[in-house]
Amino acid sequence: MSTFGHIFRVTTYGESHCASVGAIIDGCPPGLNLEPSDIQVQLNRRRPGQSNLTTPRNEKDLVHLQSGIEYGVTLGTPISLLVKNEDQRPHDYSETDLYPRPSHADYTYLEKYGIKASSGGGRSSARETIGRVAAGAIAEKYLKLAYGIEVVAFVSSVGKIHLPSTVASPSSSDADNDDAQDAVSEEFKHLLATVTREQVDSHPIRCPHPETAERMTQRIVRAKDAMDSIGGTITCVIRNVPPGLGEPVFDKFEATLGHAMLSIPATKAFEIGSGFKGTEVPGSKHNDPFVKREDGRLGTKSNWSGGVQGGITNGEDIYFRIGFKSPATISQAQETAQYDGTPGSLAARGRHDPCVVPRAVPIVEAMACIVIMDQLLIQNARKTAASLLPPVTTLPSTMVLRKKTA
Amino acid sequence: MSTFGHIFRVTTYGESHCASVGAIIDGCPPGLNLEPSDIQVQLNRRRPGQSNLTTPRNEKDLVHLQSGIEYGVTLGTPISLLVKNEDQRPHDYSETDLYPRPSHADYTYLEKYGIKASSGGGRSSARETIGRVAAGAIAEKYLKLAYGIEVVAFVSSVGKIHLPSTVASPSSSDADNDDAQDAVSEEFKHLLATVTREQVDSHPIRCPHPETAERMTQRIVRAKDAMDSIGGTITCVIRNVPPGLGEPVFDKFEATLGHAMLSIPATKAFEIGSGFKGTEVPGSKHNDPFVKREDGRLGTKSNWSGGVQGGITNGEDIYFRIGFKSPATISQAQETAQYDGTPGSLAARGRHDPCVVPRAVPIVEAMACIVIMDQLLIQNARKTAASLLPPVTTLPSTMVLRKKTA
C-alpha cells in the first residue's frame, strides 16, 4: 500500500519516468507554521549530485505545495506536494532490457503486476522517497515546535568500515564468557547524546567521526573505481520523545518503527537499542535499572532498551540502526539470465550511486518523524479522553499513575 | 492497535490475570477444513512447562472455538477462539509492587494508560501471544493446503552460542578486504533448504543442530542457576511462497514481516537475507544472478536477498532472523528505584523462563503465516482483477509479462 499511518497519514506516488513524484499528507495538525523551505532543506539533503560520491545527475527537486496551507499556516486539511521529474521520457528500448537486473526489482515488479514501468523497478526507484522526505519534514517541524523532539541520523558504517564503538565487540572468542560484554560503549553513548545535523553534514559521507568518514570515503571511491557498489548502516537517535508512545500489541513503537525503516529501498535489517548484540548479554547486565532524574521523573541508568520497553517509549533516547545492502545496479558485467532464461552478460549503463547511505540519512529521519507523529496523535487521543473521566478511587494505589516525586 | 492485517485480520485480546485470552480471525477463506487439533498442536509448542528449561507452570492452554466453523469447515465468517486463564485472580499486593521491574513494561504501561493491570505489564505478557499462535495455525493450514507453503523456525543462538555458519564470519580483521566474504555458508544453505519441524522439536531447545543444542541448554541452565536470564535469536525459513507478494511502497514484504516480528514480546532486532552482514559485501558479490530453473521459471543462483527483491517475493526461499533480548524478570536482586524514585533493591518472586527463544519458535512461525496469508489475499485480488482485462497490445514487449521459457 502507498499509505502509512493511522491519524497522520502519508500517501506517496510516482516512479522515476512519470511527470512528478509527491505525496498527500492527511491529518497534519492545523495552525502549524510551514514554509516550503522547511521541506526543501531535507529534500536538498536527499537529492543526487551533492558530491562526487553520489550519482552526478543534478536534479533540483524543488517542492511545489498544492493545498492545505494558507498564509504559511497549515489548515488541518490534506497537504499535497509534488516535485517534478525533470526527465520524464519513457526509457528507450535497449538490449539490456532483455535482462532483469540481478537483485533489482525488475523481475519482481513484472511478476507482481504482469507489467512494469519502462524504467524497470517502478516504485522501487529512489525517487519515490521524495514524498516521504517531504512528509517527514512537515512532521519534524511539528515535533520540534510542540515537543522539542530532535531526530538525528548518521552513517555508522560503509562496508566493513564502522564507526568506532557503535556496538561493542565481545571481549573474547570464548562464547561462554560474557562477563565483559558491553552492548553500547561510553563513547557511543556520548555521541548519541550530543550529535547534531551540523556535525553529520560537516562531511559529505554524513558520518560524524571525521577520521572514519575519510576511510568510508575511500571505501566508496574504491567501489566506484571497481565499477562496483557497497552497503552500509545508518544509526538514528531521537531525543525528547515523551513516555507512552506505541500501540500494543501489534503497533508497538519498535514494530511500527521497524516497518517504516524496512520500507525504505535497499534496507535489509533493523535493530533497536542493543539489538542483536544485546541478545548475548544476560538479563542482569542488560536490564536498565531505574533512577530518579534531576527533574524528578523516573529515568533509567543504562539504556540498552533504546528508549522502548514493552513496545512503549519510556522517555529515554531512542536509538536504532538500519542495514542498507550494496546497490544492485553496478557497471561491471554480471553473468545472469534474460527474462526468457537465456544466459548472458549484463552491464548496467548510466551512472549510479556506488553507496546509498549518505543520501539515505534524511529518509531515515523522515520515516522516524512520521512514525512518532502518528503515535503521538493516537496517544494524545487516549490521554485527553482519559483526563475527562472522574478519578478512579477503587483501585490499589500501585495500579494508578501517581506523582512519582516527593 | 490489537488488529493486524488488511484482508486476513487478526485481533487479539487478553492479559495474564483476566478470564481468558484469545483472538478473532476475520477474513479467513471459506471452505477450509479446520479442526481444533490444527490449532492445538502449535499452542502446545508454545505453552509453558514443556521442559525444565521453561517456567514450571503447567497450563493446558486448550483452545475453544467459538464461531466461524461448522462441521469442521470454515464459513468465511469471523473465527473466534479463546484459551482460559487457569489462574485469573488479580495479583495480590506486595512490597515489590512499589517497584517497576527494570526493562519490563510496568513503568511504560503505567505512563501510557495512567493505570496498569495488577500483573504489571498488561498486554506485554507472554500469554498475549496465544491468540497469535492460534491465528497463525489457521493461516498455516490454508497456506499448506493451497500452496504447499512450509514455515520452519528454529533457535539459531542462545547468548553467544550460535548455530555454526548461520552467518559467515568476515575472513579477516582487515576491514578493507572483503574478497573472501560469504554472507551465507553452504552448510547453512543446506539447513535452510531441508530443516523440518520434527528436526527442530527433536531437542527441547528447538535448535536443529544437536551439538549446539546441547551447548545452548548448558548456557540456559547456567543462567537459571545464576538466577539470571539470557537472550537469543530465532531464524525462520519459508519455502514455496509464490513470487509477487508484498505491497510497495510502505507494505513491502520485509517491512510487513519485520513489523510482525518486532511486535512479538522481547524482540529487538530483525534482518532478512544476508541482513547486517550483507551490508559489508560489495554488490558484485551480493547480487543474486538469475538462472533458468528446471521447471522453466527464472530463479536466482545465490539468495542473499532472502527471497525478497524490491519489497516483493521472488519465489526463492525467504529467510530471516529475529533477536530476542534476555528476559527482564530475574530472581537475583537488582538495585533500582521505586515508582516514587526511592532507591532500593528488587528481587522478582515466582518462576520465570530464563530464556524465551525455545517457546518463541511457534510464535515466529505464526506471525510469518499471518503476514503471508494477508499479502497473498491482496495479491490474488490484483491478479484476478488484471486477468479479466483485455490483453494489452500497445506496450513494448519488455514491459509485459511473457512466458519466460521456450
Place this chain on the structure above:
Amino acid sequence: MSTFGHIFRVTTYGESHCASVGAIIDGCPPGLNLEPSDIQVQLNRRRPGQSNLTTPRNEKDLVHLQSGIEYGVTLGTPISLLVKNEDQRPHDYSETDLYPRPSHADYTYLEKYGIKASSGGGRSSARETIGRVAAGAIAEKYLKLAYGIEVVAFVSSVGKIHLPSTVASPSSSDADNDDAQDAVSEEFKHLLATVTREQVDSHPIRCPHPETAERMTQRIVRAKDAMDSIGGTITCVIRNVPPGLGEPVFDKFEATLGHAMLSIPATKAFEIGSGFKGTEVPGSKHNDPFVKREDGRLGTKSNWSGGVQGGITNGEDIYFRIGFKSPATISQAQETAQYDGTPGSLAARGRHDPCVVPRAVPIVEAMACIVIMDQLLIQNARKTAASLLPPVTTLPSTMVLRKKTA
C-alpha cells in the same frame, strides 16, 4: 469486514448456531468505571422474549467480560466479551433447506462464500448485533460521564402508522408551492429535545407517544395474525455532542453515522435532519440562521441540518431516521424457487419477530455511540496537538478561532 472504527475499534463475531457471540473493543479509554450491569441493561432491551410482540424465545443473553477490566475499571487494553448461544446445535436438515428464503441472506451468503452456515443467513442473524450493543454500552458510559452526551432512539413508525409530525407533510398537492413547508414541526422539536429512555420504554413498542404506540401494536398484531411481517422506522436524537466531530471528506459525521446505521440488519434507508423532505424546501427556509446562545456560544435558530454542517457537528442536537424493512421470514407460504431453480412453495417454520423495530432501538443507540466515540477520539487528537503549537499570528483574524462572546 467485522471491525468498525479507527481509534475506538469494535470487532464482532458469531452467528446464531455457534458457541457464542461477542466482540473485542479495542481503544477504550483507560480509567472508565465499567460494570457488567452497564452492558447488561442494553442487552436486556435487545433480547428476544420481552413481550408477546417479539419472538417468544426467552434467551438470557448474559454478558461475560473476558479482559481489559480489573476492579471494575478499564485498563485501556482490549475489552473482550461474549454471550453464549444457549442452543448451538447445527440446524437439522429439512425440506425447506432446499429453498433460499426470499429476501433473506441464504442465497447471497451462499454466493459470496460458496458455503453457508446451517442456519442459512450466517452473520445476517440478529444475534450478531449482541456484540454491537455491548460495545455501544461501553461507549455510552464514557460519553455520558465525560461529556454528558445523551442518546435516545425510539420507534417513529410501524407500517403506515407514523408518530405525528415526525416530518411535516407538504401543505398542498401543488408541487410549485412550498410556502407552507415545514420540515420539522414544533411538536416534534419538543419531542427531540425532551424524550427519555424511560418514556420510550414505558410501552413495549418503544414509541414515546402512547396513542400511536397502541396503534402500532395493533398493526404488528395484525401482521402476526396474518402470518406476515411489517417494517418501520426508528428516529434517534443525540444531545450534547460538542462541535467539531466528523472527518472530511470521506468520514464526514453523517457519512460515518449512515454507514453504521445501514450496517444494521434489515435497514434500507437513512436520513439526517430534514432528510428527503428537506430537499423540497428552498434554501431561504431551510438554512439555519445563527444566534447567540445564553451560554455565549453560537447556536442555530432552527436545526434542519440535524446538528451537522459540512460533515462536522455544530453543537446542536443530532437527529436522524432509519428505515427497517419488513422481516423476510414469514410463516405464510411463498411461491418461490429452490436453489436449483425448481419452482415451489416455502413456508418458514419456527417463530419470528413480526416487526424488528422495537428490539432494534438499542442497536441504533449502540451504533450511534460507537460512531461518536471514535470521532471524538480523532478530534481530540487533533485539538490536543494543535493546542501545543505556538499561536498563529500571521493570519487574517477571520481565519482564526476567536472567543465568540464579548
Place this chain on the structure above:
Amino acid sequence: MSTFGHIFRVTTYGESHCASVGAIIDGCPPGLNLEPSDIQVQLNRRRPGQSNLTTPRNEKDLVHLQSGIEYGVTLGTPISLLVKNEDQRPHDYSETDLYPRPSHADYTYLEKYGIKASSGGGRSSARETIGRVAAGAIAEKYLKLAYGIEVVAFVSSVGKIHLPSTVASPSSSDADNDDAQDAVSEEFKHLLATVTREQVDSHPIRCPHPETAERMTQRIVRAKDAMDSIGGTITCVIRNVPPGLGEPVFDKFEATLGHAMLSIPATKAFEIGSGFKGTEVPGSKHNDPFVKREDGRLGTKSNWSGGVQGGITNGEDIYFRIGFKSPATISQAQETAQYDGTPGSLAARGRHDPCVVPRAVPIVEAMACIVIMDQLLIQNARKTAASLLPPVTTLPSTMVLRKKTA
C-alpha cells in the same frame, strides 16, 4: 479522513483557493488501458458553466496525469492526477467574512480546526469532488471492460417536482390498508432497466423524462430569480454487478454505498431499493421471490431489495436514491449572527448554483464505481483463495454452493 477504500484506495486533496485539487488512486489493477479522455469526459459533466442553470464560472478543469500510467496503460502503481485551480488567490477580506454563512461549513470548520481557509468552507467546497470524479472514472473504465458493469445516475426530483413513479404513492390515506401498495411502479422499473447516460444528458437538468425535466428547469429558474436555492434527489442504477459483493457485518454493500454517498457535499439522505416507502409494506408483498432466469441462474421476480440482500449483492440491478439539500449560499439577505454573536444581515456575494443535482450526477456515479471496485477486489481475493482449496466433502449438500441449474 481523506482516503476511501481498502484495496482500491482513493485519497483526495484540495480546497477552492489552493494551487490544484486532485487525488492519488492506489490499488488500480495493472494492464488497464487508460487515456486522459476517459477521465475528462466525467470531469466535463461535473464542471461549472455547462448551462445557465449552473454557476456561470467557466473553468476548464483539465486533468493532468502524474504517475502510474505509461503508454496509456496502468502499471498497478499509484495513479496521481490533478486539476489546477485557475483562480487560487486567497479570498479578499470583506465585511461578510464576519459572518459564518448559515448552514454552510464556515462555522464548523472553524470549530473543528481552530482555523479556516480564507474561502470559508475549506474542503466542503464542490471543487473537492474533482478528485472523486476522476477516480471514479478510472474505476468505471475497469468495471465496464472487465464485467460490463453500467452505472447511470439521473435527477429524480427538484424541489417538489418528482419524476413520475420513482416511488409509488400509498393507495389511500387509510393507514391500515396497504393492499394496493407498490413500492416501485412498472414504469419506474422500465426506466431503471433501460436508462442510458445519453438519455440523461439529453437535457441539461439530467432528468431522463423530458416533460419533468422542463418543469424542473422552471423550478430552478424560479429559485434563481428569487435569489434563492432548491434541493433535489438523484437516483442511480447499477447493472451487471455480480452476486457476492459486500463485506458483512460492518461493510455491507449498502452500508459502504451509503457511506460513500453521504460523504458527497450537501447530501442528507440515502435509501436503497424500496427504501423508506418499503418499510410500510408487509413482508408477504415486499419479499422478492426467486425464479429461474433464462441463463439458468437464480434471479428474483421483483426487486424491492434493490439488488442487495443481507448486505450482499444478489446479481439484480442495484438502485438507490440520494437527497441533496438546497444550497446554503443564497444571494438574498439572511438574518443571522456574526462569529461573535452580534446579530446582523448577510447577503452572499458572487454567483452560485441555485441547485446542485444536475452537476452532482457524475459525482454519484463516481462514488458508486469506487465502492464497487473496492468490494469486487476484496471478494475476488476471497473467491480466488477458496478456489485453491480441496473440495469440501463433509458438509450437508444444502450448505455448499452447487450448480443451480440442471
